[in-house]
Amino acid sequence: MSERITKNMARNIYFGGGLFAILVFTGLTFDTVKQIPKLSHDDKITESVALGKKVWENNNCVGCHTIMGEGAYYAPELGNAFQRLGGGDEEVFKTYLAGWMAAQPMDIPNRRKMPQFHLTPEQVTNLADFLIWTSRVNNQEWPPNIKG
């Protein structure tokens, strides 16, 4: 193969193919940016949801957990925590989460440990609202089952 292709041909494949790839990817990017608000229910991002995302980021939750499958694999998926732990009921989930956060770290020898983050009750509510919003994002029905 290498005998039949000259350096000039290879360079043209690089420039032509590269340009084509950039154009396709840029086009798809614009379309995706247009579609995400609807797929993710952007209009449902309340102030509390936005603050909850800050709580999520400022405590580096993604350093142990996954959310929609991305993050670390040390602790459970939280994109569907609302269904798994709150049974899809907002009040139940908020009560559960407040209790859970207060109970950390749990005193079970050598179980993987979650630190105590000292969140205020408002921060826990914000975090719950963020996770509830996340659970409703249309993500092709991932994960396969409720276990995450």
Add this chain to the structure above:
Amino acid sequence: MKYSSQMVAKPYFIFALILLAGEIVFGLAMGVQYLYGDFLFPAIPFNVLRMVHTNLLIVLLLFGFMGATYFLIPEESERELWSPMLAKLTFWVFAAAGVATILGYLFVPYATLSASLANSFWPTMGREFLEQPTITKVGIVLVVLSYIFNTTMTVIKGRKTTISVILLTGLFGLAFFFLFAFYVPQNLAMDKFFWWFVVHLWVEGTWELILGALLAFVLIKTTGVDREHIDKWLYLIIAMTLISGLAGTGHHFFYIGTPGYWLWIGSIASAAEPIPFFLMILFAFNMAKNRRIVHDNKIALTWAKGTAVVGFLGAGVWGFFHTLAPVNYYTHGTQLTAAHGHLSFFGAYVMICFTLISYAMPILRGRPHGNGPKSQKVELTSFWMMVIGMIGLTLALTVAGIMQIEMQRLPDAANAMGFMETQAAISTVYMVRLAFGVMVFLGLLTYFYSFFVKEEKAVA
């Protein structure tokens, strides 16, 4: 050494190797914490260990690329580096900023870091791999810009080769896509979409250009094959990188709230992503076969071939395992992702740094023909220890991933095991993973030892 300014590469290489040792130590600590949750807790919780582990990797690779560039660019451009002073200064700025950031991770609670500094003014923290405080990110931009500026000036004023121009293209791409690290929209789906513009378009885009250029440079030097031939291969490799890698970003857009067409586009384009890595194997072995000279630094060529092979295994083969959307539906976010991540970063990027260090360090230490045979033998042992260790570690994580999918993902909700039960059930495999991790670390120590091997004076 042809140009005295190539000497600035030395501290970059040494520091990259020190950071690599740190990275592996933190990796081992994580491996222990996987099995014994009380290990180091609460002093260093898992998220901090992981942040240090991954951030050290990124920074060490940047140091490796910078060292490689400063060594290569004067030789390619046939002139001294535009400003050796600037390169030395950037080294100390980057090293100090890097160390300060790591110490910050270790000794200051993350929430305190994110509440202070520039982060509250322009929040960018708390995202995987991009955990750095905003001020550090700004520092990275400044360091990288000075590095690119210095390189560009040298290339402009000197001879322009295909290698140096492609290397520069990769560097400009690296700088451009890092800017997306500063964009953190409040919509998580949008946030994730653009987060990949940094992560994927670095490792499966612009960094591959850098990788190709560095590999080509070492192959020219160690095999003596003429440039026309090398350049042609290089163009073909990076052409395939862009054609498969850009739309291939779509394999990350399956299940994060992005449109459904990515299931198709991502699967098809990324199925071609092993091609550039396969071409690298053909490239390295063809050039070695058609060599015009036999360089005394044999181990450098071994690393070059190793980079191509292990890079193909890690990025190509292990990537392909779970790149098709219907498969990824079950593998997404499991240990299989970790398996792929480990072997691809090691094979493609850590090993290309070893390749350059192995070729350049003897020259920088006044041994133009490479280290002596005894030292090279030790280095070869370290090569195999690290490669086998990493492949073993990857196989263990692959088994862990498959078990996780079988227990937690495949059964219906009523029969599937929960995350924590599944993790407990695969703990033996994590033990195996840790053992191979120890092997990698011992391999690195052996590699360090190869720098200090004394040769018999008989040759002179």
